[in-house]
Amino acid sequence: MLQLPIYLDNNATTPCDPRVVEAMLPYFTRHFGNAASKSHAFGWEAEEAVELAREQVAQLIGAGPKEIVFTSGATEADNLALKGVFEAYSSKGNHIITVCTEHKAVLDTCRHLEKMGASITYLPVDSGGLISLPRLESAVTEKTILIAVMYANNEIGVIQPIKQISDIARKHKVLFFCDAAQAIGKIDVDVNKDGIDLMAMSAHKIYGPKGVGALYARRKNPRATITAQMDGGGHERGMRSGTLNVAGIVGFGKACELCMSEMLEEQGKIASLRNKLEKGIAEMKDVFINGHIDFRLPNITNISFYGTDGNQLLTVLAKNIALSSGSACTSALTEPSYVLKALGVNDEQAYSSIRFGVGRFNTEEEIDYAIEQLGKALSSLRQKPMTIK
Numbered sequence: 001m002l003q004l005p006i007y008l009d010n011n012a013t014t015p016c017d018p019r020v021v022e023a024m025l026p027y028f029t030r031h032f033g034n035a036a037s038k039s040h041a042f043g044w045e046a047e048e049a050v051e052l053a054r055e056q057v058a059q060l061i062g063a064g065p066k067e068i069v070f071t072s073g074a075t076e077a078d079n080l081a082l083k084g085v086f087e088a089y090s091s092k093g094n095h096i097i098t099v100c101t102e103h104k105a106v107l108d109t110c111r112h113l114e115k116m117g118a119s120i121t122y123l124p125v126d127s128g129g130l131i132s133l134p135r136l137e138s139a140v141t142e143k144t145i146l147i148a149v150m151y152a153n154n155e156i157g158v159i160q161p162i163k164q165i166s167d168i169a170r171k172h173k174v175l176f177f178c179d180a181a182q183a184i185g186k187i188d189v190d191v192n193k194d195g196i197d198l199m200a201m202s203a204h205k206i207y208g209p210k211g212v213g214a215l216y217a218r219r220k221n222p223r224a225t226i227t228a229q230m231d232g233g234g235h236e237r238g239m240r241s242g243t244l245n246v247a248g249i250v251g252f253g254k255a256c257e258l259c260m261s262e263m264l265e266e267q268g269k270i271a272s273l274r275n276k277l278e279k280g281i282a283e284m285k286d287v288f289i290n291g292h293i294d295f296r297l298p299n300i301t302n303i304s305f306y307g308t309d310g311n312q313l314l315t316v317l318a319k320n321i322a323l324s325s326g327s328a329c330t331s332a333l334t335e336p337s338y339v340l341k342a343l344g345v346n347d348e349q350a351y352s353s354i355r356f357g358v359g360r361f362n363t364e365e366e367i368d369y370a371i372e373q374l375g376k377a378l379s380s381l382r383q384k385p386m387t388i389k
């Protein structure tokens with residue numbers, strides 16, 4: 001039986017996997033200790049659980065456990081990486097290279113750093129959403145301290161050429177920071193193979209709890225030094241003070257473990273659901289897939305429905321299908337997506353776009369239903385006069 005509404009916004013957040021919840025529960029009650037309490041068993045148990053989770057997170061990305069700094073999520077990890085590097089390397093330079101389609105957590109942090117004296121280069125992208133490698137390399141100067149490029153985009157799923165970017169960073173001895181909140185657990189991410197020095201992650205995008213994430217910070221070849229942005233008890237090797245969210249961290253670790261063991265199988269299943277959805281939508285005429293088709297996450301598609309207003313379409317569907325027009329962080333705005341604008345799409349294409357995010361718990365039946373409902377909503381809306389200018 002189909003349960004309504006169905007959830008197709010898995011790039012905004014995912015439900016916790018029940019196995020994650022089960023792993024977390026004891027850490028709210030019986031094992032409630034403070035992981036920093038060194039003098040009794042409550043503290044030791046909590047610390048042990050945190051260290052296991054640290055290994056689980058590290059394993060998923062090919063890192064060492066000492067390279068994981070737990071945070072409140074990817075937003076905080078983005079802030080810590082950018083501000084932390086800016087502060088730690090101020091004697092070397094003040095130049096950071098990033099991309100205009102980054103998540104707001106990166107872009108707004110860069111804007112903040114500009115006020116603090118940083119010089120930021122915002123690289124453009126091509127019509128598929130990819131950066132130009134020669135352009136990246138020619139942007140590097142003697143003052144460049146960091147290249148910040150996301151692994152996969154949250155609105156269109158486009159995967160940047162990470163290895164080639166890190167090769168450029170290495171060649172010029174510049175650190176490479178990557179926001180991988182959308183990529184980990186979905187595709188193979190390995191900080192060593194990929195040459196990433198700092199990386200942001202979030203638990204709630206991979207069937208873990210909200211409010212927890214991590215920053216990976218390389219310890220050698222090269223060592224990525226960051227200045228703490230949260231001062232206090234010196235937790236997390238002094239890089240992020242504050243009592244650890246033990247239950248959340250345990251859930252994050254469990255979520256990583258599950259991704260590690262199930263990713264390959266899940267990738268295929270989710271991609272086939274996404275492809276089925278795309279195929280069904282392609283028959284609706286005047287639709288256009290945004291972003292590069294060949295370099296894309298398996299779980300996402302961003303589609304423009306010409307002749308409709310995307311927000312109207314979302315409103316008509318909202319009772320039965322949870323979807324969004326792009327980033328959850330900006331979906332309250334009525335402006336078209338800055339990511340789509342950066343691809344150079346016209347206003348009509350940007351205003352009529354919807355992001356579909358397929359996840360672990362979606363079924364074929366749900367996809368069939370979504371296609372059917374979309375078709376109906378679309379034909380009724382396309383008969384009405386357009387309301388956007």
Ligand SMILES: *Cc1c(COP(=O)(O)O)cnc(C)c1O
Pocket residue numbers: 011012072073074075076103105150152153154179180181182201202203204205211212213
């Ligand atoms: C979701 C997301 C974030 C923010 O993560 P939170 O854990 O919710 O703070 C940052 N970057 C990208 C690419 C994301 O998709």
